[in-house]
Amino acid sequence: MTKVSMTVNGKARSVEVPDNTLLVDYIRENLRLTGTHVGCDTSQCGACVVHVDGQAVKSCTMLAAAAEGAEVTTIEGVAASKDDLHPMQVAFKENHGLQCGFCTPGMIMAATDMVSRYKAAGKTLDEPAIREELEGNICRCTGYHNIVKAIADGASKMA
Amino acid sequence: MYDTTYYRASSVSDATSKLAGTEDGKFLGGGQTLIPTMKQRLAAPSDLVDVSGIDALKNISVEGDTVTIGAACTHAQVAGSSEVAEAIPALASLANGIGDPAVRARGTIGGSIANNDPAADYPAGCLGLGATIVTDAREIPADEFFVGMFETALDEGEMVTAVKFPKATKAGYAKFPNPASRYAMVGVLAAQTANGVRVAVTGAGNDGVFRHAALEEALGANWSADATQGVSTDEGDMLADIHGSAEYRAHLVGVMAGRAVDNS
Amino acid sequence: MTDQGIGARVLRKEDKRFITGKGKYTDDIVQPNQAYAAFVRSPHAHANVKSIDASAAEAMDGVEAVLNGHQLTGDAIGNIICGWGITSKDGSPMNMGAWSALATEKVRYVGDAVAVVIADSKAQAQAAAEAVMVEYEVLPATSNVRDSMKEGAPQIHENAPGNQIFDWEIGNKDETDAALASAHHTTTMDITNNRLSPNPMEPRSAVATFDESEDHYTLYTTSQNPHVARLVLSAFYNVAPEHKLRVIAPDVGGGFGAKIYIYPEEIVCLWASMKTNRSVKWTSTRSEAFLTDAHGRDHVSTATMGFDADNNIVGFKINTKANLGAYMSLFSSSVPTYLYATLLSGQYNIANVYCDVQTYYTNTVPVDAYRGAGRPEASYLVERMMETAARELGVDPGELRRQNFVREFPHQTPVIMAYDSGDFAGNLDQAKAAADVAGFAARKEEAAKRGKLRGMGYSNYIEACGIAPSAAVGSLGAGVGLWESAEVRVNPVGTIEILTGSHSHGQGHETTFAQLVSERFDLPTENIQIVHGDTDKVQFGMGTYGSRSGAVGMSAISKALDKVEAKVKKIAAHVLEAAEDDIVIEGGEVKVKGTDKAMGWHEVGLSAYTAHNLPEGMEPGLKEGAFYDPTNFTFPAGCYICEVEVDPQTGVTEIVQFTASDDFGTIINPMIVEGQVHGGIAQGIGQAMLEHAVYDDDGQLLSGSYMDYCMPRADDVPNYTVSHHSTTCPGNPLGMKGCGEAGAIGSPPAVINAITDAIGNNNLSMPATPSRVWAALQQVSAAQAAE
The missing domain is CATH 3.30.390.50 (CO dehydrogenase flavoprotein, C-terminal domain)
Known part of the structure; x- marks a missing residue:
């Protein structure tokens, strides 16, 4: 057991967990933030994507202990305040970029990450780039058409 | 996942001496291969010595005709490095094609080559460019490093610290x-x-x-x-x-x- | 008027909780005193269970109990059943083998559970499950129909000699044989429909709680049909009496058929909860999902289609062999029979159709309905035959279809179905225009300059939805009626709750069902709440599958709304002292036509509940229910055109254009309908090019994770051009046909027809992976070299 401390969605958290606890289990089971999902066990579906120190990572493929001292943002913390929505959340709704909603939190976390990376690098996030960037996020419902539209729209809303 | 004991190493010597004292420990880089393997219960290291936080292993430098990449550099770091892009663009492009963005944010070059997955990209990068793998003990030419599927020339407890790539024409x-x-x-x-x-x-x-x-x-x-x-x-x-x-x-x-x- | 009624692109009401991470899925639920289940599963495809030694596991930390199949059957928990009886040609019933939720004597597929560990934590349960020692006597196995039907094949169930489950037929055999014998041209093909794993992104999960003080059970589960689950768990599996069992399917992360069935894990969690007096939770890993979620498709067919000298189809004969896996899943028998062969007339006027189907056991996970269920198998077969025949006859594939279209409705096919409406030529024309078929030759030439092979393929699909008139399906062997129920509750303040037996797991019912009410009473959708998925709240329902929630579920709501509307008008007529016929509902008011006399909608609600001034003899309150039994199947149809470019060096296929023209009848929310089509097409492209559930000859699953089972990703699929050309369905009050499965049904043949057109070789099976396409291209080069 190790006491693992990190800041999650702006709030300092500290929980004693077994060393083999995955970050996603720390988030879901210990902190009861259940918006982060688990859709596979081979690090491919991306339903578990969160931001650790500003980078999108798969929380199912990282030990909680390895996030000691980190700043973690989950879907529950992506909006500026409780009554607000992040522009990318708005874009997913307005473009019907979700159906069952299970992959959606990971999609939104991956989307905001790709937008900031492209912006930082001064690159254009066009449709082929969005499709390529989504390699690690699987959706079974939407056929991706509206997710791609949503991310393009969200990117312009984030500008 | 089986029980394990996690330790975050602060330096190379800290990591190697820590590992030496374990029953069946393993170095942990970004964990993008080791953690899934452990989740599938196909690996059960008694201890994990996390080397991804060792600052000395996170540098990319270009000196003369040699690009040196620290073992804990992530794929995203290599892909986004302007030094690498200028010196060996093929290496930046290779790194940018590993896994997906979230995997590239965590996975490291040291972890990738130490594992020598037969379907990984870096082994081709190292071998094709004629790189030298630097460990805590010695330097190993890529031609000798990659022995076979999931097998390398690394000794028990030996740790990759950097990879030196000569610039290619x-x-x-x-x-x-x-x-x-x-x-x-x-x-x-x-x-x-x-x-x-x-x-x-x-x-x-x-x-x-x-x-x-x-x-x-x-x-x-x-x-x-x-x-x-x-x-x-x-x-x-x-x-x-x-x-x-x-x-x-x-x-x-x-x-x-x-x-x-x-x-x- | 609100702008939220039928036909409006209303944004979804349910989205807020999903985009903020507040959706509530089964695995998100934690009960007090909750323990975790881990299953001990067979690593062998076929083996006798000699012994189970749980002593080491029982002694481990946190272990509450280790339970096995003998204890399960000892508690009189019933075997898992198939709910649709099929009668063979010779009049004999199907051979349903016994399926216990925990195997006792024998395991029949890799993943078949023999025991379960209940422990304080997930990790403890998994560790203890590994410590359960099971001694197996390994038996030879078979993983496909070809091997199962061989002389001397391993016998999977004692009561199914030769592993055959049934040998069934439909259509007019003698007439079909005669028509084919006298045909001017015949086209014959062997066609395989590849086995798939449904893969909803949310893995299955169950949380069962036994309340000893009330002898009452609660089950949270990932179900498309919680009431059916309760019925079956109670009536057949003897887990608990129906009135002592509450089943809740909260937010469910996709279904696609895989979450229709009641699986061993749900039965075991409920039973284990009673045995241990703890809440028991089980959540599938993706690896477990590949091993245990029912798979789909897996047909091998031979078909012959005959044409007269004018290229009119004169007969169509098909033999199909279907793999149903190790046990008969809930609706497994209906898929390769009534959901399949009844659609083999396609969009065409064919006087003679005959199909016989043999089904077999294999040592693989059970096969049941997956998005489309039988209809994709039919459309793939018919539409590959049509495209191939057109090539053989040297005619335009679109025109060969057009010439043979059914044009008059109703149209009785030789295989049960009576098509009620459609304009197949209209869909063909719309799709051809949108796909710019006229410009294809120029595009092909341009692609060739870039070293790419460009091809185009059609698919004119028809399917049957709105399943289905209860008496009709009953006569065909179904064990249940397939009506739907609804209840409309108008509250005293005028807000409305709709209770429905349909279940939404991505389809957007909370929005579309509210739109129906908005249309009827001219109220904003925010004042309307849809309640579903809880057997304590909704009295009964048959759930959501087979694209039935619009045509059947909304028809039930519509019927209940009729009753509410009638009562509202009576109350208003009484209060406003006017004739009922003069009452109109609009703009949030109930008015007397042509006057300024009106009451607010909420005032009518209040009147109904205060009951101070109701018409003589009227009961207080404003709540009405209805059951709707469909009058016929509905027949969504359409035309899909796919255009591809193949890289001859690697065999990589890129879909450069995908055009759909669908006829879904009335559309409630075009945005949601388009989304359903997009997702369906992506799954169809997945079947055509990427996905394949593969077992080796020993019954080991080779595609057991996303490392080997290729899910469509964003860069595998194109943007889709989707359009509608609709005819109204005469069979239900809203004129709806259903849209949930069309994309998955219609798209695979369009893709394969396009690729075979591009490469000039029709010898290509799904999934058309780069490797297979390249191999097919090598055949072309070899043939050219030989010439």
């Missing part, structure tokens, strides 16, 4: 991803180096990454995609599975070699 990488896993089904790095043309193939071989003598000879004589046509690859050395026959992989080696040249 020209180099290109082309990858045919497995449609499902997106790992390399065939990945070819072709380079014109100070020591002649080198061609390394990952993903396809039934014993891990290998150098392709016939392609090296053909490209040594004529550095063009056309030169790869008609160069055959022994099907007997190829993997075969539900994604493709040995014949198909052997064919793709030639095609990807041509594209690697085009990308150079």
Whole structure:
């Protein structure tokens, strides 16, 4: 057991967990933030994507202990305040970029990450780039058409 | 996942001495291969010594004709490095094609090569560019480092600390991803180096990454995609599975070699 | 008027909780005193269970209990059943083998559970499950129909000699044989429909709680049909009496058929909860999902289609062999029979159709309905035959279809179905225009300059939805009626709750069902709440599958709304002292037509509940229910055109254009309908090019994770051009046909027809992976070299 401390969605958290606890289990089971999902066990579906120190990572493929001292943002913390929505959340709704909603939190976390990376690098996030960037996020419902539209729209809303 | 004990190392000597004291410990880099393997209960290290936080291993430097990449540099860091992009663009592009963005944010070069997954990209990068793998104990040429599938020349407890890449005159990488896993089904790095043309193939071989003598000879004589046509690859050395026959992989080696040249 | 009624692109009401991470899925639920289940599963495809030694596991930390199949059957928990009886040609019933939720004597597929560990934590349960020692006597196995039907094949169930489950037929055999014998041209093909794993992104999960004080059970589960689950768990599996069992399917992360069935894990969690007096939770890993979620498709067929000298189809004969896996899943028998062969007339006027189907056991996970269920198998077969015949006859594939279209409705096919409406030529024309078929030759030429092979393929699909008139399906063997129920509750303040037996797991019912009410009463959708998925709240329902929630579920709501509307008008007429016929509902008011007399909508609600001034003899309150039984199947149809470019060096296919023209009848929310089509097409492209559930000859699953099972990703699929050309369905009050499965049904043949057109070789099976396409191209080169 190790006491693992990190800041999650702006709030300092500290929980004693077994060393083999995955970050996603720390988030879901210990902190009861259940918006982060688990859709596979081979690090491919991306339903578990969160931001650790500003980078999108798969929380199912990282030990909680390895996030000691980190700043973690989950879907529950992506909006500026409780009554607000992040522009990318708005874009997913307005473009019907979700159906069952299970992959959606990971999609939104991956989307905001790709937008900031492209912006930082001064690159254009066009449709082929969005499709390529989504390699690690699987959706079974939407056929991706509206997710791609949503991310393009969200990117312009984030500008 | 089986029980394990986690330790975050602060320095290389801290990491190696810590590991030496464990029953069956393993170094943990970004964990993008080791953690899934542990989740599948296919690995059960007694201890994990996390080396991804060691600052000394996170540097990329270019000195003269050598690009040195610290073992804890992530794929995203290498892909985004302007020094790497300028010195060896093929290496930046190779790193940018590993896994997906979230995997690239965590996975490290040291972890990748120490594991020597037969479908990983970096082994082709190291072998094709003629890199030298630096460990806490010695320097190992890539030609000697990659021994076989998941096997390297690393001794028990020996830790990769950096990889030194000599600049190439020209180099290109082309990858045919497995449609499902997106790992390399065939990945070819072709380079014109100070020591002649080198061609390394990952993903396809039934014993891990290998150098392709016939392609090296053909490209040594004529550095063009056309030169790869008609160069055959022994099907007997190829993997075969539900994604493709040995014949198909052997064919793709030639095609990807041509594209690697085009990308150079 | 609100702008939220039928036909409006209303944004989804349910989205807020999903985009903020507040959706509530089964695995998100934690009960007090909750323990975790881990199953001990067979690593062998076929083996006798000699012994189970749980002593080491029982002694481990946190282990509450280790339970096995003998204890399960000892507690009189019933075997898992198939709910649709099929009668063979010779009049004999199907051979249903016994399926216990925990195997006792024998395991029949890799993943078949023999025991379960209940422990304090997930990790403890998994560790203990590994410590359960099971001694197996391994038996030879078969993983496909070809091997199962062989002389001397391993016998999987004692009561199924030769592993055959049934040998069934439909259509007019003698007439079909005669028509084919006298045909001017015949086209014959062997066609395989590849086995798939449904893969909803949310893995299955169950949380069962036994309340000893009330002898009452609660089950949270990932179900498309919680009431059916309760019925079956109670009536057949004897887990608990129906009135003592509450089943809740909260937010469910996709279904696609895989979450229709009641699986062993749900039965075991409920039973284990009673045995241990703890809440028991089980959540599937993706690896477990590949091993245990029912798979789909897996047909091998031979078909012959005959044409007269004018290219009119004169007969169509098909033999199909279907793999149903190791046990008969809930609706497994209906898929390769009534959901399949009844659609083999396609969009065409064919006087003679005959199909016989043999089904077999294999040592693989059970096969049941997956998005489309039988209809994709039919459309793939019919539409590949049509495209191939057109090539053989040297005619335009679109025109060969057009010439043979059914044009008059109703149209009785030789295989049960009576098509009620459609304009197949209209869909063909719309799709051809949108796909710019006229410009294809120029595009092909341009692609060739870039070294790419460009091809185009059609698919004119028809399917049957709105399943289905209860008496009709009953006569065909179904064990249940397939009506739907609804209840409309108008509250005293005028807000409305709709209770429905349909279940939404991505389809957007909370929005579309509210739109229906908005249309009827001219109220904003925010005042309307849809309640579903809880057997304590909704009295009964048949759930959501087979694209039935619009045509059947909304028809039930519509019927209940009729009753509410009638009562509202009576109350208003009484209060406003006017004739009922003069009452109109609009703008949030109930008015007397042509006057300024009106009451607010909420005032009518209040009147109904205060009951101070109701018409003589009227009961207080404003709540009405209805059951709707469909009058016929509905027949969505359409035309899909796919255009591809193949890289001849690698065999990689890129879909450069995908055009759909669908006829879904009335559309409630075009945005949601388009989304359903997009997702369906992506799954169809997945089947055509990427996905394949593969077992080796020993019954080991080779595609057991996303490392080997290729899910469509964003860069595998194109943007889709989707359009509608609709005819109204005469069979239900809203004129709806259903849209949930069309994309998955219609797209695979369009993709394969396009690829075979591009490469000039029709010898290509799904999934058309780069490897297979390249191999097919090598055949072309070899043939050319031989010439």
